Amino acid sequence: AEVVALHRGDPTALRAWQYIVDESRNHYLPIYLRLGVGLTLADERGESFYNDRLAGLVAELEKRFGPTPPAASPAPFSPGSPRIRVEESDGALCIFHETPDGRPMFKNPEGKPLPMIIRKSDGAFLYATTDLAAMRFRTREMHADRIVYVTDARQARHFEMVFAAARAIGWTRRANQPDVQLEHASFGSILGEDRKPLKTRSGENIKLSDLLDEAVSRAEQLIRTTESDPDRRRDFTESEIRDIAEAVGIGAVKYADLAQNRQSDYVFSWDRMLALEGNTAPYLMYAYARIRSIYRKGAESGDALAAAPAAGAVVITGQAERVLALQIARFAETIDDVAANLKINLLTDYLYELSGAFMRFYEACPVLSADTPALRASRLRLCDLTARTLRIGLDLLGIRTLERM
Numbered sequence: 001a002e003v004v005a006l007h008r009g010d011p012t013a014l015r016a017w018q019y020i021v022d023e024s025r026n027h028y029l030p031i032y033l034r035l036g037v038g039l040t041l042a043d044e045r046g047e048s049f050y051n052d053r054l055a056g057l058v059a060e061l062e063k064r065f066g067p068t069p070p071a072a073s074p075a076p077f078s079p080g081s082p083r084i085r086v087e088e089s090d091g092a093l094c095i096f097h098e099t100p101d102g103r104p105m106f107k108n109p110e111g112k113p114l115p116m117i118i119r120k121s122d123g124a125f126l127y128a129t130t131d132l133a134a135m136r137f138r139t140r141e142m143h144a145d146r147i148v149y150v151t152d153a154r155q156a157r158h159f160e161m162v163f164a165a166a167r168a169i170g171w172t173r174r175a176n177q178p179d180v181q182l183e184h185a186s187f188g189s190i191l192g193e194d195r196k197p198l199k200t201r202s203g204e205n206i207k208l209s210d211l212l213d214e215a216v217s218r219a220e221q222l223i224r225t226t227e228s229d230p231d232r233r234r235d236f237t238e239s240e241i242r243d244i245a246e247a248v249g250i251g252a253v254k255y256a257d258l259a260q261n262r263q264s265d266y267v268f269s270w271d272r273m274l275a276l277e278g279n280t281a282p283y284l285m286y287a288y289a290r291i292r293s294i295y296r297k298g299a300e301s302g303d304a305l306a307a308a309p310a311a312g313a314v315v316i317t318g319q320a321e322r323v324l325a326l327q328i329a330r331f332a333e334t335i336d337d338v339a340a341n342l343k344i345n346l347l348t349d350y351l352y353e354l355s356g357a358f359m360r361f362y363e364a365c366p367v368l369s370a371d372t373p374a375l376r377a378s379r380l381r382l383c384d385l386t387a388r389t390l391r392i393g394l395d396l397l398g399i400r401t402l403e404r405m
Contacts, residue, residue, distance in 0.1 A: 003124045007051060017048075031209055035250065036398050050133040054125045057133050058093060058118055061086050061169070065095075084168045091121030095128075097164050106161060116161045131162045139171040139180050146181040148342060153186035153263065160184075185342045188265040190257070198268050216249030218274055219282075223248075234404060244402060248274070248282050251399040255281035258397055259348040279352040281399055284390060287355035289405040290362070291387040298368050298380070314385075315378040320364040324357045328385050331393070344397070351393045358386045 005013035025041075032039060065086040082105060085096040094115035097105035104113035118129045138144045149159055163182045166172055172180040192198045199205055223241050227233045236244065256273040259280075260266040276282050316322050327350075334350040337343075367383060370376035391401050 001122075004122055007054065007123075007125055009051075021046075021048075027209075031212070034212060035254070036400070045134070045137075047130045050130050050137065053133045053137070054129050057136065058125070058129065061095070061118070061132075062093065064169075082164060082168050084165055086118075089115055092117045093119040095161075095165050097161065097168070105164060106157070116165065128158070128162060131158075132165060135162065135166045135182075136171055139166070144180060145178075146183070148183045148185050150185045150187070153188055156184060156186055183342065185262065187262040188260075191265050191267045193267060193269065195267060212250060212253060214270075215253045215273070216245050218270060219249035219252065220245035222274065236404075240404075244405060247400045247402055248285065248405075251281035251285060251394075254398055255284075255348065258344045261345055262343060279348065281394075282405075284351050284355050284394060285399070285402055286405050287358055288387055288390045288394070288401045289403060291358070291383050291390075292403050294367055294380075294383055301368070312377060312381060314381050315375060317375065318365060320357075320361040321379070321382065324354075324361040324382055324386065327354050327357045328382075328389055331389050335396075347393060347396065351390060354386065354389060354393075358383075 002013055006017055065084050067085075067087055081100060083098050083100070085098065087094065087096070094117050096113055096115050099105055106114040106116075108114045116128050117126055118132065119125055135147070138147055149155075151159070163184075166182065167179075172182060174180065190198045220241060223236070223245055227236060227241070252273045256268070272278065273280060274282060276286055314321075314325055316325060330350065331354075334347060338347050361382065365379055367379045368376065370379055394401055
């Protein structure tokens, strides 16, 4: 009843809804800021944006694809293409998807046609209605080339039906241009050590703000433990410790999620997430910081090349240099693969392999103490290219790099 009231613009329902929206923003906007999310209120297109478009959309679909379309209207479907019917079923208005030969495209467990409801019997609209209105807005008004929906994998059937309807209606077709790409980037679940959905020991769902606080706190404990060791301390100030802990903790949480195949479930582990070895954010951040330390040492010794790496040619003298150079050269194609397949873990895997290639290069090839100035310049150039690639790659993941760790 409240949904119906909202769709009809009832003042009382709208006031309650606006209060809930404002209260939600008070909580998630600070988290967005902490995570470095660049979205603002101007970017929002929530369900309410489409509210005044829903009734007109349903009326249009019923008129075009109902049991008795206007006699003067052109044939709505291309020969040999899937099609839709819009008609009532048990009082609800539904879209039925059909193959070119008239068979149902979607079926329920009993094998009967499975409709997509766009208006309930009480007059309320549903997610499908809003998603169709958004699809029309994005294709017809925003002129989108590619539309990506990022949701839980359990929404897969819903988006199959929405996409099929949009294509049958004709919203994705464009004159003298490729069709608009519609894609569902689904993701799996985060599991606890017991391989069940991640929760606190008391059985409650974990809040993101608490998760971030815990990650930063654990990162800070690791830094303070290191600082208490005379052989490993870096003499960080208090403000530096807090800044590094924030960057490492937040980066570790992001990376732990993004490094997974998004379609798979994965087990959340604090120890693995914050480890300085393996495919983790701290490992990559440390690799970047180690490269920057090479330049600091060179600059302190008066090495002009270290102060300003030349943009000259790279000289390959050994296998470690060759492997690192080839890995750097793969960066552009990796980004293309990520964009084409919507799998960010391809980028995290690449950056991990790049860091490993650099560490092997660093162990096998002296940089500041190279045999000749030309070789020193070449290896500094490789270091610089590696650092730039790591910085750009981590920035694409929303992870901040540090000059010292």
